[in-house]
Amino acid sequence: MKPRHFLRLTDLSAAELSALIDSAIALKRVHREGREQPVMAGKVLGMLFEKSSTRTRVSFESGMAQMGGSAIFLSPSDTQLGRGEPVEDTARVLSRMVDIIMVRTYAHAKLEAFAAHSRVPVINALTDDFHPCQILADIQTFVELRGAIAGRTLAWIGDGNNMCQSYIEAAPLFDFELRIACPRGYEPDPALTASAGSRIQVGRDPVAAVAGADLVLTDVFASMGQEEEQQERAARFADFQVNHRLLQDAAPDALFMHCLPAHRGEEVSAELLEDPRYSVVWEEAENRLHSQKALMRFLLSAG
Numbered sequence: 650m651k652p653r654h655f656l657r658l659t660d661l662s663a664a665e666l667s668a669l670i671d672s673a674i675a676l677k678r679v680h681r682e683g684r685e686q687p688v689m690a691g692k693v694l695g696m697l698f699e700k701s702s703t704r705t706r707v708s709f710e711s712g713m714a715q716m717g718g719s720a721i722f723l724s725p726s727d728t729q730l731g732r733g734e735p736v737e738d739t740a741r742v743l744s745r746m747v748d749i750i751m752v753r754t755y756a757h758a759k760l761e762a763f764a765a766h767s768r769v770p771v772i773n774a775l776t777d778d779f780h781p782c783q784i785l786a787d788i789q790t791f792v793e794l795r796g797a798i799a800g801r802t803l804a805w806i807g808d809g810n811n812m813c814q815s816y817i818e819a820a821p822l823f824d825f826e827l828r829i830a831c832p833r834g835y836e837p838d839p840a841l842t843a844s845a846g847s848r849i850q851v852g853r854d855p856v857a858a859v860a861g862a863d864l865v866l867t868d869v870f871a872s873m874g875q876e877e878e879q880q881e882r883a884a885r886f887a888d889f890q891v892n893h894r895l896l897q898d899a900a901p902d903a904l905f906m907h908c909l910p911a912h913r914g915e916e917v918s919a920e921l922l923e924d925p926r927y928s929v930v931w932e933e934a935e936n937r938l939h940s941q942k943a944l945m946r947f948l949l950s951a952g
């Protein structure tokens with residue numbers, strides 16, 4: 650049987666995603682109560698990182714260990730990938746040795762090529778185009794703190810990047826409205842936006858996007874791989890900082906999320922990031938652990 654992969658949110662149905670969030674919330678409780686079962690005993694997760702990571706690496710590795718399995722960290726500098734072995738060959742070999750694989754890389758097409766040649770489930774741990782694992786953690790966090798996300802209004806302020814594009818895919822699947830405010834030239838892929846339908850609005854005005862929003866989101870101005878654009882982007886995004894002033898007209902119980910790492914004083918003010926009335930970034934980061942445990946359980950049982 651062909652394995653189920655999680656390369657983007659649309660690889661799962663709305664019902665599967667909803668069940669996964671419920672499972673993540675339940676697993677968090679079980680873990681905190683010390684009642685976790687070694688359901689992954691003997692299972693091995695391969696973790697291929699071509700970009701840096703703190704949260705993704707530690708949450709996947711800890712998650713696997715907590716479930717009784719183990720994980721192997723792999724990077725181009727210490728595998729043959731870095732010396733030119735094709736990604737297709739790497740996938741064929743690794744997937745004969747491990748049970749599930751997560752990949753963080755640049756081009757999304759490279760991840761797709763990897764998955765097409767893998768015998769075991771492959772998880773997107775961030776590409777230039779999508780970061781679906783982060784959305785699982787974010788939705789879990791919102792549901793835990795505010796209840797159902799269906800029918801809510803979300804505001805994305807800043808770059809139309811991999812995070813923004815995964816939110817666009819999330820909107821129809823989780824049934825929320827998404828208002829995006831970004832500078833001209835930094836929009837998400839228009840075809841993707843169009844395919845998500847009327848739930849998505851793309852504009853230039855952060856104040857309009859945030860008005861009445863239940864959840865306000867942002868991310869760094871320059872993502873990994875765009876370091877040389879940092880200065881130009883800092884100038885273009887100067888009016889797109891999320892801070893207390895911007896949140897004035899958000900819903901009274903609005904939450905602020907950021908996938909982290911954050912650049913204080915750039916895309917978010919230090920004061921807002923540290924204000925627990927709005928900012929739930931630490932809970933959000935922790936939920937990477939629980940939601941990815943639920944994801945790995947799902948993919949290994951669905952395969």
Ligand code: CP
Nearest residue numbers: 702703704705908909
């Ligand atoms: N949010 C996120 O994916 O963080 P890392 O880059 O530290 O993994």
Ligand code: NVA
Nearest residue numbers: 810868872873908909
């Ligand atoms: N958009 C950021 C997210 C980091 C978790 C990046 O791709 O670098």
